[in-house]
Amino acid sequence: MDDETAPQKGTVTQRAIERIKAMIGEGRLEPGQRLPTERDLAVQLGISRSSMREAIRALTVLGVLEARHGSGIYVTQLEAGDLLETFGVVADLSRGPRLVELLEIRRILESTATALAAARITADQLAEVEKHLAAMNATDDPEEILAHDLAFHREIAVAAGNETMAAILEGLSSRTFRARVWRGYQEEGAFARTRREHAAIHRALAARDPEAARAAAAAHVGEVEEWLRAQLGPQGRSPGPDVPPLT
Amino acid sequence: MDDETAPQKGTVTQRAIERIKAMIGEGRLEPGQRLPTERDLAVQLGISRSSMREAIRALTVLGVLEARHGSGIYVTQLEAGDLLETFGVVADLSRGPRLVELLEIRRILESTATALAAARITADQLAEVEKHLAAMNATDDPEEILAHDLAFHREIAVAAGNETMAAILEGLSSRTFRARVWRGYQEEGAFARTRREHAAIHRALAARDPEAARAAAAAHVGEVEEWLRAQLGPQGRSPGPDVPPLT
DNA sequence: ATCCGCGAGGTGGTCGGACCACTATGCGCC
DNA sequence: GGCGCATAGTGGTCCGACCACCTCGCGGAT
Numbered sequence: 002m003d004d005e006t007a008p009q010k011g012t013v014t015q016r017a018i019e020r021i022k023a024m025i026g027e028g029r030l031e032p033g034q035r036l037p038t039e040r041d042l043a044v045q046l047g048i049s050r051s052s053m054r055e056a057i058r059a060l061t062v063l064g065v066l067e068a069r070h071g072s073g074i075y076v077t078q079l080e081a082g083d084l085l086e087t088f089g090v091v092a093d094l095s096r097g098p099r100l101v102e103l104l105e106i107r108r109i110l111e112s113t114a115t116a117l118a119a120a121r122i123t124a125d126q127l128a129e130v131e132k133h134l135a136a137m138n139a140t141d142d143p144e145e146i147l148a149h150d151l152a153f154h155r156e157i158a159v160a161a162g163n164e165t166m167a168a169i170l171e172g173l174s175s176r177t178f179r180a181r182v183w184r185g186y187q188e189e190g191a192f193a194r195t196r197r198e199h200a201a202i203h204r205a206l207a208a209r210d211p212e213a214a215r216a217a218a219a220a221h222v223g224e225v226e227e228w229l230r231a232q233l234g235p236q237g238r239s240p241g242p243d244v245p246p247l248t
Numbered sequence: 249m250d251d252e253t254a255p256q257k258g259t260v261t262q263r264a265i266e267r268i269k270a271m272i273g274e275g276r277l278e279p280g281q282r283l284p285t286e287r288d289l290a291v292q293l294g295i296s297r298s299s300m301r302e303a304i305r306a307l308t309v310l311g312v313l314e315a316r317h318g319s320g321i322y323v324t325q326l327e328a329g330d331l332l333e334t335f336g337v338v339a340d341l342s343r344g345p346r347l348v349e350l351l352e353i354r355r356i357l358e359s360t361a362t363a364l365a366a367a368r369i370t371a372d373q374l375a376e377v378e379k380h381l382a383a384m385n386a387t388d389d390p391e392e393i394l395a396h397d398l399a400f401h402r403e404i405a406v407a408a409g410n411e412t413m414a415a416i417l418e419g420l421s422s423r424t425f426r427a428r429v430w431r432g433y434q435e436e437g438a439f440a441r442t443r444r445e446h447a448a449i450h451r452a453l454a455a456r457d458p459e460a461a462r463a464a465a466a467a468h469v470g471e472v473e474e475w476l477r478a479q480l481g482p483q484g485r486s487p488g489p490d491v492p493p494l495t
Numbered sequence: 496a497t498c499c500g501c502g503a504g505g506t507g508g509t510c511g512g513a514c515c516a517c518t519a520t521g522c523g524c525c
Numbered sequence: 526g527g528c529g530c531a532t533a534g535t536g537g538t539c540c541g542a543c544c545a546c547c548t549c550g551c552g553g554a555t
Binding site: 285286287301304315316317318319320321 | 505506507508
């Protein structure tokens, strides 16, 4: 009754976003459930369809809603992967010192995840890890190496048993992020070193040795971290060509 | 030249989002810089103002852009706090087993951050920590305790020297998140224990003892984590009163 | 000459309607 | 009974208008 008088805080779109978020938070909207149509929702919240669409778009990019053309709007499964997809944006837009900070976080999480994986990994999962390890060593195509490298670490993160952590690590290792950092790193003949480090991680996993796994993973990420730190130190500028701002 | 023919992938809004993100990623749009008007941008990208507004709204909720009514659209400083604000959404919308996973991640990061802080914290920062510790012990108002509790950990995270990690921890400790979990936790007379744990963390910081700090922080978060795990185990339901879905 | 105030222009915010693209459903035809 | 197409309904896009708010410069008062 008392909420009929508009609180008038912020834009109507922002209010609509909060309303829908609240509905989900309170359990009035279950994962996978279909929402009313844009037009109905707009009427229910007393706003125009344009504003409602902006709210839906916002919740869509956040991974909370999913719009299917011609079908309807649905709540996602609200799983870690859905909601943490935006984490990749942070990695992609960060540069300079923040890249080092992101790698530091990845080192902390990746080492812990690898240690957990050493204790929990199943035979099947270990076989999957070995598959990517072999594929990584069997080709010279940087694209393919990168893909299997990502899958290698992803499999380990999943084996650690924490889906959320796996999703965060996935974001911290997004294609564009690694491509940017690794472009220079691997040009310095770091392939061999990378292979040795991956082999060490695999050995620790196969031996079910959490401490060795933690150390190997920390060293693996730490190598890249140190290299990047050194890159930024001397010149203080982020890599890449300086493109003058267009009109 | 070859990009003049529309690639026709996805919705025009999604394409606009990618375009603007790319402009920022390539450095053509600097942090803090003002963008052209919505109307001009729409013309430049060859889409309607409505679609452009949806793209801008999307980038706004991601913390990449900031729209000031009557003034213009600006690129944010792209700092950790700006981009990771959405991380709180994850915490707010997660429930059940995922809450435990989030606490596990917080335990890993918070313990490491506290260890780093023990080695790096300045006298001023330590005084600030003590201020919040004292304020926390001087009141019985749960709201105020929660606020100083958040500030206590935030100050430590900042002292660790990794802004990004501080921002993530901030998201993992968002008001609504903690309020939900702590409501039940603190009702079990955990105030005294919490105060002891905070005191232990402070002692380790004052003694500049990283290992003790790591252990104290891990135990602090671990306590809540274990309690929550126990809550979820027996009944398999998320805590809190079972409110029947409202109409 | 300096300062203050107010008004005009420009900006994002909201609205309503129209049409297009796609999907799903069911009815009728084979 | 099964298949295919017409159709209604959905999200996607566009347009034009108006509103609320901020900014800046012009003009007058001091």
